[in-house]
Amino acid sequence: METAPDNTVTAIAAAVRAGERRAIDVLEEHLAAIDAREPEIHAFNLVLADEARAAAAAIDEAVAAGRDPGPLAGVPIALKDNLCTRGIDTTCSSRILEGWKPPYDATVVQRLAAAGAVTVGKTNLDEFAMGSSTENSAFGPTRNPHDTTRVPGGSSGGSAAAVAAGFAAASLGSDTGGSIRQPAALCGVVGVKPTYGRVSRLGLVAFASSLDQIGPFTRTVADAAVIMEAIGGHDAGDSTSIPEPAPVLTTVLNDEVAGLRVGRITDLPTGADPDVVARLDAAFDALAAAGATIVDVTVPAFTYGLTAYYLIAPSEASSNLARYDGVRYGKRVAAPDTNAMYMATRSAGFGDEVKRRIMLGTYALSAGYYDAYYGKALKVRQLIADDFARAYADADVLLTPASPSVAFHIGDKTADPLAMYLCDTYTIPSNLSGDPAMSVPFGTGADDLPVGVQILAPALGEAVMFKVAAELERAATAEGSTS
Known part of the structure; x- marks a missing residue:
């Protein structure tokens, strides 16, 4: 019986570079x-089959000519539809940008192409990345490949689902308050939010500029490391880009965790389901068995992350989304005068959740309320960063749930925005602090659905974060083989 090919990023790239597999054959499988x-899943807003075939053929020609196409040679990759792609629709899953074709590629898109990756399509998301279930898309919801009655998480649900379903070996998403890590947990894949500024945001359609960060979804920790090495590093076109080269991560994956201090946050907000808490406890046990020391730490301001975020992020969104006015690009609804055209265009072009957040943000920034709401939220943000810094004085990494629950049913939370917002309880604080965090699959919970454990590290601490992630992955694999 013929065995299925290894379609991890590292295996595909190695085989294509060595001439053992053709990029076009890999692509056709996907x-x-x-x-x-x-x-049935609707991971994509747009599948780029013809463009992908042309790119794969060019890679095969390079290999045949003795040239190295790069470290991601022939790897099929999916892009969240808020990453600009030159001449290709970039909609942010919003009617207001339907049909818009950017005149340039995002920096991460350029870097993936230069590394030999093959883009297979643009993935569905909550409109303008505002949501936790990918039900807010103007083009319909994405479904979880493990159970199509359930959500894949959000806002990068299409990117997570594409990897989980085998549509792409890897994908890119954006993470403003957990939009990579939460869907990674719900779909049973690896998801990484790098340190703010570690990956260029040039060409990422902005939601909340001080929080947004681009990162990968993959099936393995090693694959995530390879993608991070390809997309990371300084970009002069992004004023918030850290002036350092991409982190070296692939070399630390086999390092021991013996001697590392792993922090358990004793004042972590409650609300995680018992099955999720059980998997988190098992992760602590696995790291202790591998020689790490479990230490108790406190992050008192962690519990205020959700409140601060839902003032800061909507405020930045209300400013960033003001540019969608029906004048320069995107949707325009005809009206008797300019003000009426603005209102008609935005009413027709934006969905309910986007309108909700724009109104909330505009109110928080308005005269008489700025200091009471937005200004106070910024002070809480600093408290969170300070509390994390104190915790990292005693611990090298911290562990928390990535999501309070396994994937919930489509429609369960759409009528209650607050219930949906609570999905990001454990992921939001690291966006506010700017520190890196990632979700690693660690077994299953209720209804045999995936559970993700979140690893948090101090700023620029991706190397230690990936070292711990690789150890958890090994422990999960060993547990699965004996269960």
């Missing part, structure tokens, strides 16, 4: 998977 299940 396009066949898309044809088979995409109608």
